[in-house]
Amino acid sequence: MTVKDMVYAALFAALTAALGLLPMIAVPGLPVPIHAQSLGVMLAGGVLGAKRGGLAMVVFLALVAAGLPLLSGGRGGIGIFLGPTGGFALGYIPGAFVTGWFVEKFWSRLNIVAALVACVIGGIGMVYLLGIPWLAAVAKISFMKAATGSLAFVPGDLVKAVLASLVAVSMKKSYPMIGRR
Amino acid sequence: MFEISLDRVTWLHRVPAGVKLAVLALAGAAVFLVADHRVLGGFVAVALLLPLSARLPVRAVARQSLPAAILIALLAGFHVLTSEPDTAIEVSARLATVILLAVTLTLTTRVSAMVEAIETAARPLRLVGVDPAKVGLTLSLAIRFIPVLFALVSEIREAQKARGLEGSVVAVVMPLLVRTLKMADDLADAIAARGYDAE
Amino acid sequence: MIEFDQVTMRFGELTVLDRISLSIAERRVAVVGANGSGKSTFARLLNGLIAPTDGHVRIDGLDTVKDARAVRRKVGFVFQNPDNQIVYPLVEEDVAFGLKNLKLPKDEIRTRVDAVLARYGMEHLRTRPAHLLSGGQKQMLAISSVLVMEPAYVVFDEPTTLLDLRNKRRVTRAIAEMPQTAVVVSHDLEFLEDFERVLVFEGGGIVCDAPPAVALPFYRDLMASVPDV
Ligand SMILES: Nc1ncnc2c1ncn2[C@@H]1O[C@H](COP(=O)(O)OP(=O)(O)OP(=O)(O)O)[C@@H](O)[C@H]1O
Ligand SMILES: [Mg+2]
Numbered sequence: 001m002t003v004k005d006m007v008y009a010a011l012f013a014a015l016t017a018a019l020g021l022l023p024m025i026a027v028p029g030l031p032v033p034i035h036a037q038s039l040g041v042m043l044a045g046g047v048l049g050a051k052r053g054g055l056a057m058v059v060f061l062a063l064v065a066a067g068l069p070l071l072s073g074g075r076g077g078i079g080i081f082l083g084p085t086g087g088f089a090l091g092y093i094p095g096a097f098v099t100g101w102f103v104e105k106f107w108s109r110l111n112i113v114a115a116l117v118a119c120v121i122g123g124i125g126m127v128y129l130l131g132i133p134w135l136a137a138v139a140k141i142s143f144m145k146a147a148t149g150s151l152a153f154v155p156g157d158l159v160k161a162v163l164a165s166l167v168a169v170s171m172k173k174s175y176p177m178i179g180r181r
Numbered sequence: 182m183f184e185i186s187l188d189r190v191t192w193l194h195r196v197p198a199g200v201k202l203a204v205l206a207l208a209g210a211a212v213f214l215v216a217d218h219r220v221l222g223g224f225v226a227v228a229l230l231l232p233l234s235a236r237l238p239v240r241a242v243a244r245q246s247l248p249a250a251i252l253i254a255l256l257a258g259f260h261v262l263t264s265e266p267d268t269a270i271e272v273s274a275r276l277a278t279v280i281l282l283a284v285t286l287t288l289t290t291r292v293s294a295m296v297e298a299i300e301t302a303a304r305p306l307r308l309v310g311v312d313p314a315k316v317g318l319t320l321s322l323a324i325r326f327i328p329v330l331f332a333l334v335s336e337i338r339e340a341q342k343a344r345g346l347e348g349s350v351v352a353v354v355m356p357l358l359v360r361t362l363k364m365a366d367d368l369a370d371a372i373a374a375r376g377y378d379a380e
Numbered sequence: 381m382i383e384f385d386q387v388t389m390r391f392g393e394l395t396v397l398d399r400i401s402l403s404i405a406e407r408r409v410a411v412v413g414a415n416g417s418g419k420s421t422f423a424r425l426l427n428g429l430i431a432p433t434d435g436h437v438r439i440d441g442l443d444t445v446k447d448a449r450a451v452r453r454k455v456g457f458v459f460q461n462p463d464n465q466i467v468y469p470l471v472e473e474d475v476a477f478g479l480k481n482l483k484l485p486k487d488e489i490r491t492r493v494d495a496v497l498a499r500y501g502m503e504h505l506r507t508r509p510a511h512l513l514s515g516g517q518k519q520m521l522a523i524s525s526v527l528v529m530e531p532a533y534v535v536f537d538e539p540t541t542l543l544d545l546r547n548k549r550r551v552t553r554a555i556a557e558m559p560q561t562a563v564v565v566s567h568d569l570e571f572l573e574d575f576e577r578v579l580v581f582e583g584g585g586i587v588c589d590a591p592p593a594v595a596l597p598f599y600r601d602l603m604a605s606v607p608d609v
Contacts, residue, residue, distance in 0.1 A: 005366045011361055014327045015330055017331075018333070020336075021334055022338075035349055039350065043354070051275075059320060062320060063320060067292050068184055068185070068324070075248060078283045078287060079287065082209055084248045084252050135262070140260070141256070175358070288516075324511065325469045329463060329511060364463065367459060367461065367465065369466065371465035371467065374457035375452075375467070375478040375529065376481040377481045
């Protein structure tokens with residue numbers, strides 16, 4: 001781990017915390033309001049790449065576990081990981097890593113579509129991949145029930161994926177971070 | 182630094198963070214291994230008595246457990262409706278125990294003590310090439326960045342409001358990133374300039 | 381003794397410094413020049429934050445590239461924006477950071493932190509979160525965190541640019557009073573009047589190297605003569 005790895009990971013952990021301050025956006029037609037915080041997952045991967053992005057989420061979650069009230073609504077503490085939705089929180093780590101992995105793969109020809117694919121697979125796919133089975137196991141409900149219950153959040157997450165892709169592509173033009181030492 | 186832990190000294194505050202974490206981990210594992218309702222009831226009772234014995238304010242405990250409590254109630258209701266009342270009791274008792282213990286830990290442990298405990302817990306990771314001192318430094322850096330970013334977010338939102346761009350997430354995130362990445366680069370230099378060796 | 385031996389610094393196509401040679405033995409040296417003239421680049425070369433494209437920079441005979449670690453110990457660096465150089469959340473932790481890097485024993489770290497905080501009247505801020513300090517207090521913290529390491533040389537890159545008048549005085553007084561050799565990049569010409577030597581940067585080189593009585597009027601004329609682009 002270089003000094004740059006540490007500083008960037010710390011920065012995006014703090015950024016994810018700061019996104020929790022933005023007000024919820026109620027989008028007409030969506031079942032639940034969108035919260036900007038989980039945008040941090042896709043931004044970390046999409047801007048920093050796999051390793052630093054994943055590390056940023058490790059740092060963010062470690063601070064939450066340590067008891068900083070960084071989750072939306074001023075929540076925090078180790079209990080977040082032990083409840084039924086703990087898998088979604090832990091999913092932030094592979095979520096950012098996989099988003100970053102794809103963005104690195106697509107880097108030389110990164111456009112909005114490629115970035116969107118990366119954000120959807122990483123920032124949505126990986127997070128649900130951990131979150132749903134965890135929910136099913138802890139709550140003792142069937143996998144299908146857990147999956148359909150989580151479905152309400154998918155449209156909001158898709159909106160976030162579009163936002164994160166826009167940011168990732170403009171950052172590549174104005175302040176490229178991937179390949180930077 | 183703002184934190185969830187209560188700024189007072191109770192007997193639970195005096196218990197080392199590592200001990201509390203170990204108890205939480207053991208209780209968390211144990212509660213998932215038992216199904217006997219009486220034993221589960223015992224777990225819940227202990228989890229309720231701990232915060233009471235330290236006279237933690239009910240409001241603070243409730244505030245931190247509320248989102249989980251709502252979810253637990255929903256799940257219990259679901260299991261009752263699918264005529265599995267036994268499962269409803271099991272699931273809610275287990276989750277209530279774990280959440281209450283975790284909230285109690287969080288309310289009675291300072292962030293700095295938790296960061297130290299995390300650094301200690303990270304020691305075995307040395308074997309896979311993770312330097313625990315770096316873990317500590319990275320966490321401190323993030324704690325140091327948080328108030329700076331909070332202030333910047335408010336500042337940028339004001340500026341965007343003045344330009345009629347309120348509500349646009351991208352209009353907040355882009356300037357935030359450009360300004361803070363420059364800051365991160367400078368900070369990396371400052372760390373190197375003060376003799377920090379990453380190797 | 382600071383020595384530049386035929387130092388060239390390029391960023392891609394852009395040559396920022398072109399074959400600079402000089403040696404510095406004075407205790408108060410100022411660096412002035414227009415925006416983008418290479419002052420910060422010059423400053424960063426001094427403690428090996430960047431390596432010259434060509435040539436060598438030596439501090440007391442130590443090469444800033446080959447003996448990077450020893451040079452970092454000798455040369456402290458204070459940046460323009462205190463927010464970007466405070467590493468730890470609490471004042472005392474930040475002051476101790478550099479000393480931990482020197483691997484000093486705990487007792488000595490404590491004594492030195494106490495001494496430097498007392499020296500700059502900041503004992504009462506000891507356990508304060510750094511982000512709650514005023515701009516001037518933050519810059520004094522940044523300076524203390526560097527001076528506590530007892531470097532022989534301290535480089536300042538525009539240390540007062542972001543400060544109000546009162547805090548500017550506080551910081552310039554601290555710089556004036558410190559025993560170390562100071563190399564100061566600044567646009568505050570009044571402050572530089574008491575220096576021993578002033579280097580004026582322009583067009584990739586040093587166009588004037590003289591005491592302030594000569595160099596400052598030269599620099600004022602130079603800035604007045606260049607038309608806006
Ligand atoms: N890492 C870098 N990569 C590319 N170009 C750089 C880099 N660092 C500096 N430059 C360029 O080198 C030139 C000199 O920069 P420098 O920061 O040394 O100027 P300065 O005299 O300190 O200016 P200012 O008064 O604005 O601080 C500028 O054109 C700058 O854009
Ligand atoms: Mg400069």
